Amino acid sequence: QQQVKQSPQSLIVQKGGISIINCAYENTAFDYFPWYQQFPGKGPALLIAIRPDVSEKKEGRFTISFNKSAKQFSLHIMDSQPGDSATYFCAASRGSTLGRLYFGRGTQLTVWP
Amino acid sequence: GAVVSQHPSRVICKSGTSVKIECRSLDFQATTMFWYRQFPKQSLMLMATSNEGSKATYEQGVEKDKFLINHASLTLSTLTVTSAHPEDSSFYICSARFYDEQFFGPGTRLTVL
Numbered sequence: 001q002q003q004v005k006q007s008p009q010s011l012i013v014q015k016g017g018i019s020i021i022n023c024a025y026e027n028t029a030f031d032y033f034p035w036y037q038q039f040p041g042k043g044p045a046l047l048i049a050i051r052p053d054v055s056e057k058k059e060g061r062f063t064i065s066f067n068k069s070a071k072q073f074s075l076h077i078m079d080s081q082p083g084d085s086a087t088y089f090c091a092a093s094r095g096s097t098l099g100r101l102y103f104g105r106g107t108q109l110t111v112w113p
Numbered sequence: 114g115a116v117v118s119q120h121p122s123r124v125i126c127k128s129g130t131s132v133k134i135e136c137r138s139l140d141f142q143a144t145t146m147f148w149y150r151q152f153p154k155q156s157l158m159l160m161a162t163s164n165e166g167s168k169a170t171y172e173q174g175v176e177k178d179k180f181l182i183n184h185a186s187l188t189l190s191t192l193t194v195t196s197a198h199p200e201d202s203s204f205y206i207c208s209a210r211f212y213d214e215q216f217f218g219p220g221t222r223l224t225v226l
Contacts, residue, residue, distance in 0.1 A: 034215075041204075041222070043117075043217035043219045044217045046214060046215075099213060099214075100162065101215060106154075
């Protein structure tokens with residue numbers, strides 16, 4: 001059973017546009033929600049993360065929006081650049097399980113120049 | 114951020130041989146490390162959780178005798194693929210827990226001929 005559902009599977013955005021990736025979860029015990037960026041042939045890199053005590057977190061062009069009641073969270077990439085073209089994974093974990101991450105299926109983002 | 118290294122980055126071996134992959138946390142101590150497997154254009158699949166000084170916990174369906182994990186120190190975990198076969202060819206990624214975050218290694222591409 002997929003613990004974290006991610007959409008869309010692929011996304012094409014023009015340079016300067018906004019990229020939005022959505023994730024949903026069922027387990028209300030999850031208390032940590034990171035986003036990872038992965039380039040081909042490389043390991044995932046932590047991009048930004050949020051905890052349920054806040055509804056939004058912004059770091060540069062990247063923003064996480066978190067809706068606890070709807071059990072959804074999303075990644076917004078403002079002013080998308082060709083260098084942002086990568087696969088993005090959302091994840092969730094519970095502090096009680098030593099950080100075991102449950103990953104979404106990933107979103108392949110392509111930013112056209 | 115915390116840095117995790119993997120060695121080797123790429124390995125090609127003959128069917129029936131064993132391959133060892135090292136995962137090191139370079140600037141922090143990690144009591145918990147994780148091993149993942151990733152197929153092309155797919156998400157990360159957790160294989161096992163490795164705790165320093167104790168036996169690894171394997172996910173359902175992962176053969177313990179085939180994928181041997183040793184976490185002998187706070188900065189090193191190893192994954193040995195024993196008697197490798199072509200179906201074991203994949204991208205193997207480790208991660209190390211640092212407080213409530215996971216930092217990933219760059220991955221190891223295993224090709225079994």
